[in-house]
Amino acid sequence: MTITLRLKKQERESKIVCGNGVFEREFPRLIKSYPQAFVFTDENVDALYGDVIRSLAPDVPVYAMKAGEENKQPHTLIALLQKMAEAGLHRKACLFAVGGGVVGDIGGLAAALYMRGIDCVQVPTTLLSQVDSSVGGKTAVDLDCYKNVVGAFHQPTAVLVDGTFLRTLPRREIACGLGEIIKHGALNGELFDRLYQNKERLFDLSFLDEIVPLNIRHKANVVEADERETGLRKSLNLGHTTGHAVELVDGKLSHGEYVLVGMRYEMRLAKTRVPCDEEYLNRLDELILYVLEKGQMPSVKEGIAYAKLDKKNEENGTIVVTAPTKRGEYALLHLPFAEYESELLRLEEAFSC
Ligand SMILES: NC(=O)c1ccc[n+]([C@@H]2O[C@H](COP(=O)([O-])OP(=O)(O)OC[C@H]3O[C@@H](n4cnc5c(N)ncnc54)[C@H](O)[C@@H]3O)[C@@H](O)[C@H]2O)c1
Ligand SMILES: [Zn+2]
Structure with missing residues (x-):
């Protein structure tokens, strides 16, 4: 199946x-269509x-x-750019990024920078990179602890999504991708x-x-x-405000699992603030618990400072919290910090009962 992503601008x-x-x-076939090619991957892949x-x-x-x-730091990006230069790549070359989101993000950024931009083909090998990071053209490296602060938009010319790569993926990495899949759901x-x-x-x-x-x-x-994340693309932040903050201080689960933790909090924030379909949210919560076992609800206390x-x-x-409300619908909740903090602490107590 081929999906075409059209970028009008x-x-x-x-x-x-x-x-x-x-x-x-x-x-x-794609390699042969370029006069020069280069493969970037990681040691596990x-x-x-x-x-x-x-x-x-x-x-x-x-x-x-x-x-x-x-x-996923500048030194890896520079090392890759050096290897590309040493290989004598010119502007008509193509970089193939074969790996998870880390490889895809660094490879995409190297392709955006090398000779002011060469083609890039993404070959995502994790579930998260297949359903999320390889699509949309966002590329970046972290700068020490500041995540994704050095980046560019660079759309891949093609993305090859092959399910057979998932056969070697550990269960936790599947759970990670399922976090983003349930977010899309x-x-x-x-x-x-x-x-x-x-x-x-x-x-x-299957x-x-x-x-x-x-x-x-x-x-x-x-x-x-x-294309440039000024409106609708913000919907993809669902679960991420709280989830990412907890991820920063806890660090035991995968990113996608923290997104699910965030969704569990944020749907409850929505319930008391905007019209919601309670039955639907209960079903969404039930679905989440097929991936996130009940015992995996880390504390939000210390994460709140990061959310700020x-x-x-x-x-x-x-x-600003993007929260699920009804089937296929979400709301942007604008909460003063103090209210966000006290509500999260209240919800945490309710979860631990
Ligand atoms: N650009 C975007 O729009 C976007 C969106 C979401 C996430 N991201 C980024 O994606 C990154 C996370 O991606 P990820 O979850 O794929 O992590 P990752 O790239 O670190 O891969 C996870 C682990 O799985 C291994 N691996 C990869 N493919 C495998 C396979 N087929 N079998 C066995 N092991 C395999 C990797 O070596 C790694 O150890 C983060 O840096 C995040 O910021 C980017
Ligand atoms: Zn995410």
Whole structure:
């Protein structure tokens, strides 16, 4: 299945090709369509798929970074750019980023910077990168502890989404991707129904094959409507304000699981402030608990201070929360810090009862 992402302002298209076996079929074909190519990956993916990559693209240089968010730093970006220069890449070359969101974000940024921009093809190998980070053209590295502060918009010319990569992915990384998938479900009624009807199958690779393209279509629609994140794209922050703040201080769960923790708090904030469909929110909560076990509700107390520093906050000391309200609907809640803090502490007590 091919999903086309049309970017009107840039007069560009991004082809997202999904399906099992897509990598083996499309990767050599795309490599051949460029005069020069370069593969960027990480050491874990290289250990698992390096042989396949090299057999499909025998003469293409491969550079593998040390895996992990802690290496999503300028020094890795510079090392990659140096390898690209040493390989003699010119402006008509293409960088293939084969890996999770870390590889995709650094690879995309290197492609945006190298000779003021070369083509990039994303090959996402984690569930999160397949349904989220490889689509939309946001690229970045962290600067010490400041996440994603050095970045650029650079749309990939193609994205190859192959479900067979997920066979080697640890369960926690699947849970991570499911966090973003359930977030999409909270924004898209049809997707929600599909997830809720199949809640027992969330971790089945055959079910993920069915729903990954629906998630990509949802994200692509949002990106098409709002390329530069000025409006609708903010809906994708659902669960993230509280979730990310807890993630910063707790750090035991995966990012997607913290998004689910955030959603559990934020839907409860919505209930007492805006019209909500209580029955639907109960079903959404039930769905979340198929991924997030009840015992995995970390404390929000220390995270609240970080939520106050969120770059999406308003200047008047108000925090903005994108909260689910009804099937396929969300609300932007504008809460003064003090109110946000006291409500979260109250909810935490209720969770621990
Ligand atoms: N650009 C965007 O729009 C956007 C959106 C969401 C997240 N992100 C970024 O994405 C990053 C997180 O991405 P992630 O969750 O994919 O993390 P990741 O890239 O660190 O991958 C997670 C782990 O899985 C390993 N791995 C990758 N593919 C594998 C496979 N097929 N089998 C076994 N192991 C595999 C990796 O080596 C790594 O250890 C963060 O840096 C985040 O900021 C970007
Ligand atoms: Zn996220």
